[in-house]
Amino acid sequence: MRMLLSKAPGGPETLVLEDVPEPVPGPGELRIAVRAVGVNYPDVLVIEDKYQFKPTRPFAPGGELSGVVDAIGAGVDGFAVGDRVVCSTTMGAMAEAIVATPAQCHAMPDAMSFEDGAALMFTYGTSLYALQDRAVLRAGEVLLVLGAAGGVGIAAVELGKVMGATVIAAVSSDDKAAFARASGADDTIVYPAHLADGDRDASRALADAFKRAGGGGVDVIYDAVGGNYTEPALRAMNWDGRLLVVGFPAGIPKIPLNLTLLKSCDIVGVFWGAAIARDPAMHDRNLAWLFDRCVAGEIKPRISARFPLERGADAISELRDRKAMGKVVVTVP
Numbered sequence: 001m002r003m004l005l006s007k008a009p010g011g012p013e014t015l016v017l018e019d020v021p022e023p024v025p026g027p028g029e030l031r032i033a034v035r036a037v038g039v040n041y042p043d044v045l046v047i048e049d050k051y052q053f054k055p056t057r058p059f060a061p062g063g064e065l066s067g068v069v070d071a072i073g074a075g076v077d078g079f080a081v082g083d084r085v086v087c088s089t090t091m092g093a094m095a096e097a098i099v100a101t102p103a104q105c106h107a108m109p110d111a112m113s114f115e116d117g118a119a120l121m122f123t124y125g126t127s128l129y130a131l132q133d134r135a136v137l138r139a140g141e142v143l144l145v146l147g148a149a150g151g152v153g154i155a156a157v158e159l160g161k162v163m164g165a166t167v168i169a170a171v172s173s174d175d176k177a178a179f180a181r182a183s184g185a186d187d188t189i190v191y192p193a194h195l196a197d198g199d200r201d202a203s204r205a206l207a208d209a210f211k212r213a214g215g216g217g218v219d220v221i222y223d224a225v226g227g228n229y230t231e232p233a234l235r236a237m238n239w240d241g242r243l244l245v246v247g248f249p250a251g252i253p254k255i256p257l258n259l260t261l262l263k264s265c266d267i268v269g270v271f272w273g274a275a276i277a278r279d280p281a282m283h284d285r286n287l288a289w290l291f292d293r294c295v296a297g298e299i300k301p302r303i304s305a306r307f308p309l310e311r312g313a314d315a316i317s318e319l320r321d322r323k324a325m326g327k328v329v330v331t332v333p
Contacts, residue, residue, distance in 0.1 A: 003095035004312040005058040009049040012313035023099040025073035032067040036118035037093045037330040044320045062093025066117035084108045086117045094312045111295050119301035119327040124290050126272040127155040134268045135220045135242045139164025142214040147224035149176035149325045156222045157185050158299045168213045179325045187213045195228040203232045210236035227251040234259050241265040302326030
């Protein structure tokens with residue numbers, strides 16, 4: 001079978017497509033014929049040895065997939081050959097087949113496409129966990145989403161609307177603003193593509209723009225950008241607000257903690273991968289809720305680009321170069 005392999009640290013251009021032996025499921029394992037793979041920002045980091053863990057090489061990137069169970073090891077209950085499933089792994093999804101445990105897999109509704117299944121779990125799972133379980137977002141509150149045109153960002157926009165919030169989408173271009181509005185955002189703000197260190201005037205102007213859009217302030221900030229964008233967002237926070245720390249493509253921010261005192265607000269970490277390992281029941285509930293919303297048409301993964309497996313490196317480059325709007329998916333015949 002074919003697998004896209006990282007053999008040395010580096011960018012997407014270092015990945016190589018090779019034929020490898022097909023995996024055989026052992027006791028307590030099942031094998032999935034992969035149909036689609038969701039591409040996420042950790043895929044950019046893990047191949048450069050910049051993620052929270054450094055897997056032993058060679059390995060295939062890809063942490064979420066959809067497909068069909070085609071072989072089952074001894075002692076596996078709850079799954080049968082032919083079942084359509086979504087699967088969350090730490091890596092290895094960019095291949096024609098993968099072995100997983102039942103705990104990593106969930107039955108996928110028949111009404112859902114493989115592409116939607118692969119695009120749903122990581123981005124919507126992260127954003128639902130952030131908004132519902134960490135921020136406890138309430139109907140009527142104002143939600144500011146930084147990086148709103150990315151995979152997790154656009155999911156936060158959609159989920160915020162489903163949960164009854166007023167959603168302000170902050171993005172880096174007019175095209176991304178239009179994309180966010182089409183996905184349900186109530187208002188959009190285009191921030192500078194590069195906010196320089198020490199540019200106090202630009203930072204204050206951005207904070208004022210966030211405040212105006214929120215009618216005087218915002219209640220919850222979904223920060224999937226970081227860098228110099230976090231502080232102006234925090235300055236727009238209402239009393240008792242919550243700043244959700246989701247990711248740092250613009251760099252790890254330096255936050256003046258006096259702002260949290262002045263606004264009596266919380267800074268809340270969002271580490272979805274660790275959370276679902278610690279609380280699988282929470283993950284099961286959230287995923288069932290997301291499946292129901294997707295089948296009902298209340299949410300819809302925004303897939304902006306599709307690449308075949310042999311172009312998986314190009315799919316990862318879309319995220320690294322911040323070109324992607326919504327979700328990028330790798331398809332496997």
